[in-house]
Amino acid sequence: MSGVPVDPYVVPALDGVAYGLLVFVAAAGLVLCFGVAGILNLAHGTLFAIGGYTAAALLDGGWGSLALALVVGVGAATAAGALVALLLTRVGAAGHLNQALLTFGVALAGGSLLVAAFGPDDPPVRVPAALDGSVVVAGHRYAAYRLVFIVLAAVLAGLLHLAVRRTRAGMLVRAAVDDAEMVATLGVSPAVVRVGVLAAAGALAGAAGVLGAPIIGPGPDTADAVLLLSLVVVVLGGLGSMTGTLLAALAVGQIQTLGVALAPSAAPFLLFAAMAVVLAVRARGLATARRAT
């Protein structure tokens, strides 16, 4: 090893940022599904896993393979999201329970197909050779890929914000949130909105899956883990607020990395405690704030 000291806290803190941004990109899709279409998509973690497996299968250490994996992974996850939306069209009006059952069924079947295609083990993921090493950040060694990932994910988050705020589709999305019936009178079919939103959510999950594969690798448990993390983040973030979700994701990232480094014995409880505290404090505000949207 060189003479650069490895600080026990800076590296976990940076890891936490990477982890948090990854969870945010995955969770943003869930926020869209839930906020715009009122759907709890239990197959969301599976869409992430599709991206992850694609990365594992295609990445060979070159830049080209990363681009290819991104295109294929995002395309496949988008298609899968649209498929869920199509399956939902007949069930859509029937209520939350049927939606939950259907999306869970898709998750179960999809997970089984992924394991059948890629095997029951966690496949290794190769990052581009140029990013395989580590760099020195403020006197600390840090994995180059994670640093690049932090930048990429931050750019993605920014683009998402602009898309929701500035584009026509984003405007429609916000209108649908305010009043679904009004958007229907504008001549936009709710079914089309649903397909669009679930496909967009799939794209986000797929992108997170491909880019995040070196951080949260693909495997049989990935879908559940990502769904849980996204869910916790969405709930912590105030159920529908993108900014809130981002903050919650960064906080959860720190809890999962820095928290474990600082207080290993308390770590299992931290996530629970954070959720309990935030929700207990916000329970009242949450209900009123959501009504106001």
Place this chain on the structure above:
Amino acid sequence: MVRLLRPTVAVAVLAGLVAAPWVVDDYTSALLARTLALGLVAVGVALLTGVAGLPTLGQTAPYAAGAYAGALVGGHLCDVGAVQVLVAGAAGAALATATLPLVLPARGVVLLMITLAVGELAVVLAGRWTSVTGGTDGLAGIAPTRPLWGLPVLTTDRARYLYTLVVVAVLVGLVLLVLRTRVGLLLRAGRDDEARLRASGHRVAAHVAGVHVAAGAIAGAAGSLLATAQQYVSPADFGFDTSALLLLGVVVGGTASVGGALVGAVLVVAARDWLFGALPGQAPLVLGLAFVVVAHLLPTARRARPPARPRPASAPLGPRPADARRPTSATGVRA
């Protein structure tokens, strides 16, 4: 016809359940006992989801709390089943009480999300709190239970199954009795129209809290039965798939029917177990497709409660069909 059909089915199901351990082998008896425990959890799910209109995916949390509490009491304090069931029920109720601030204001999809997150976090916690739960290895070698003081300990799978059956029957009977009182009336009224109930002077929040805690207690008691029947408890018993299976069982059983939920859950869990034995590789795929098919076949479960607070005064003039009151404002994205 229907009037006659229901008691007939009930009697047939009960007779079948009593006779089962003499018909099947020990392994299947043990499996059935576990299935019955899950059926009891499903009764709590039906109470919340069907009767009260509060959909849940998180009953695995109090179920787990009850299972660990029952196992720990059995291992360290008291081998009497009645005590274990009571303590486990109290543990489930306590966990449900602790999560009340999270679930009280939530309805519909929001409630599904929050309960699922709570249930999943509980499993994560169970897997990591090694000193108490044994972590992912679980708690093994739980001491055998004796049903009541003075009775012998349950040593065979058949005895454990029959003990489970008796406790489940007693608790389900209790739930059915309570639902026949005004409690059932108020819960159904809340499912139909919560604002109207409030406008009549009822403390709806207290009703909602009550049914959450009661369902938690039922799930907790079921957890103790799991510990007794299986003599082993691990986080794998409380996974996400368990929640979804329970919901499927409740929907198959007719959502608002407590007895139907029990039967539905038992059938679904039994089908799952059979499937994993018969087609080990393809079982999740087939099961997943079954979920999709059921979601399509059963056109709708009962309408869930609208959001806890009414929308601002923008109601259109004149009468509208009741379904028009779908909780569109329950969701939202804010940038």
Place this chain on the structure above:
Amino acid sequence: MTPLLTAEAVTVRYGSLTALDAVDLRIPLGQRHALIGPNGAGKSTLLDVVAGVTRAAGGRVRLAGRDVTRLGPAARARRGVGRIHQRPAVWGSLTVRENVLVAALPRAERAGRWHPAARRRSAGRTADALLDRTGLGDLAATPAGQLAHGQRRQVEIAVALAGRPRLLLLDEPAAGLSAVEVGWLVEFLRGLPRAVAVLLVEHRLDLVYALCDTVTVLRDGRTLATGSPAEIRASGPVRQAYAEGVT
């Protein structure tokens, strides 16, 4: 004597829109009071504020002298506020009798009947009496969800009265009813005991004049005038305002 209901300077805002702007309202015991005005004048909002469904941004609401501004709808209902919604709200999976029974239960609790069975009997007696009065006896065992609109309205009236309200809030009770049903409604409301005060929001002025002794005109969230039906009819600005809104 303290009025039954006093609303002082009630203000409600939805975002940048001011729905009610410092509105005052006073209803003595037993008064039959109507709120009229063009669409968007804030009539239903004021009803929501009185019922406790909408929290006012400013102002006070008192019931029989007691400040209830911070109380929710359930607490106000227990203090004697009954309500009939614009769209009849019934519990669809409950029978008609069960609907009235559920509404009678809080009252039975307040009457100090702690034993559940006694409570249920007392509420049952109230329910049966109300079913008789509203002519719903024959439908007692029918699930309310299967009823036609007019019958639902009848059930909701029985439900609102089951709490023995001192103040009955009526939000366009005649909306969607046939002529015959409107006739029944007017007769029934006229037959209410004088002790029950009424706050009626209604577009149909014939009903307002048939039922009410005091009328308040709202426009753009402000009180334009309050007076007897004759005074309101005679008031030029009111007629003009109303005509503008209606066109």
